[in-house]
Amino acid sequence: MSESAADQLFLGRQPILDRDQQLFAYELLFRSGSQNFADVTDGVQATATVIANAFTELGVAAALGKHRGFINVDEQFLFSDMLELLPRQAVVLEILETVPPTPAVVERCRALKAAGFTLALDDVVQLEPAFAELLALVEIVKVDIQPLSRVQLMQLSMKLKPMGKQLLAEKVDSREQMEQCLKLGFTLFQGYYFAKPTIIAGKKLDHSQLSLMKLMGLLLGDADTSELEAALKPEPGLTVNLLRMTNSVGAGCTERITSLGHAITVLGRRQLQRWLQLLVFASGKQNATGNPLLLMAATRGRLMELLADELSPGDSGLADRAFMAGIMSLMPALVAQTMEEIVAPLGLAGDVRDALCHGSGRLGALLRITESSEGGNMQDLNAALAELPGLGAKAINRAQTMALQWANEIGREQSL
Structure with a gap:
């Protein structure tokens, strides 16, 4: 079934963190089909319309929760009337470096700021008088x-700081860059150091994490229930947390939970x-739900589960395996282990193992859709979609916003 041009939009996102490496906002990466913004006025207007709809029909504002969404704005989009339909309290308009600082552009930005929009200037590498x-x-x-070299970055930050x-x-790619920017007074950070899996520093599994993964294997x-209860008993901290969660936000029932078996039955x-899968990523850290890697993991799992349901409605087994992958x-x-080392003791289903280790099968294609949408890589996204003809842009957009909303709700529940 074909979809209109206005529907051909995919939503990607990259975390923006504060000085404590807690989530501050997302940069939202909107892409229309295999293109970026269309090269005609109608295309720009169509893109603006879809973005506006994304904050209403698709519920991006709710999915973002308390966090804002940074949206790239090129010159054509800047002058589109549709831009003003966006919820100004939920977005930051990121003026691209390709936008010339003409009098008309400056006047338009002044009007948007007066209307309550927050503005950002993208990809600054030097202070040019024309942009004053x-x-x-x-x-x-x-x-x-x-x-920028270290000296150039220091000089630029010294010029910018007095401006308030x-x-x-x-594009922060390393801990060294992060620490330098902290010293120079930067308050927000974005880049692969925080969000690209192959760069984030890791550690070996500790005893509690091994127990969690063994429990996941038992569940799969x-x-x-008696086996699950026996596996939980050596972990008193985990047991207390399970009982606490089931008694509060997890169960939604009036009776008090007093045994592990009862908690497992009530929680489902x-x-x-x-819950166990998320705890593996939390690693016992305080406020772990602010960790971008944990949020990405939760969102990936939920997104793949929703997309699997689109492919095979009612197949809960496939949806469960997609979440796991x-x-x-x-x-x-x-x-800090290879995927092969991690999955070896878990007894995972064949299609889950193949997706994780080789990127093959339907779950492998779903995983590539998820990964490419995170970074707005349209070439990889379209290649993966070609393997799964049952999925369209509308389904992906809807699933992405629902997944992000679910991940934010998990964070709110675990902070109670």
């Missing part, structure tokens, strides 16, 4: 640190499996 008026209007300056702007370091093997196996896909980043 535009720079005065924005609240956030995104500095592309990649082409919030400085965002983008449909073990008896699918919810228990999800999604959330396990980031494990190498957390524990």
Whole structure:
């Protein structure tokens, strides 16, 4: 079934963190089909319309929760009337470096700021006199640190700080870059160091994490409740947390839960499996739900589960395995082990193992859809979609916003 041009939009996202490496916002990566923004006025307007709809029909605002969404704005989009339909309290308009600082552009930005929009200037690498008026209007300056030497970055930050702007370091790829930007007064950060799995520092699995993964294996093997209870008993901290969660937000029932067996029955196996998988990533850290890797893992799992249901409605087994593949896909980043080492003792289903280790099968294609949408890689996304003709843009958009909303709700529940 063909979809209209206005529906051909995919939503990607990249975390933006504060100085404590807690989630501050997402940069939302909107892409129309295999293109970026269309090269005709109608195409720009169509893109603007879809973005506006994304905050209403698709519920992106609810999915973002308390976090804002940074949206790239090129010159054509800047002058589109549709831009003003966006919820100004939920977005940051990121003026691209390709937008010329003409009097008309400056006046348009001044009007948008007066209307209550927050403006950011993208990919700043030097202060050009021509951009002085535009720079005065924005609240956030995104500095592309990649082409700058340490001295150049220091000099640029020293010029920007007296202007009272919030400085965002983008394309941060290493801990060294992160620490330098912290010292220079940057307050926001974005880049593969925080969000790309192969770069995040990891550690070996500790005893508690091994117990969690063994429990997940038992659940996937449909073990008896007595076996699950026996595996939980050596972990008192985990047991207390399970009882606490089941008694509060997990169960939604009036009776008090007093035994492990009762808690497992009331919570349900699918919810228990999800909780255990998320705990593996939390690693016992305080406020772990602010960790971008944990949020990515939760979102991946839920997105793949929803897309699997689109492919095979009513097949809960496929949906469960898709969730497992999604959330396990980031494990190498957390524990500094290869995927093969991680999955070996778990007894995973063949299609889950093949997706994680080889990227093959339907679950492998779903995983590539998820990974490519995170970074707005349209070439990889379209290639993966070609393997799964049952999925369309509308389904992916809807699933992405629902997945992000679910991950945010998990964070709110675990902070209670």
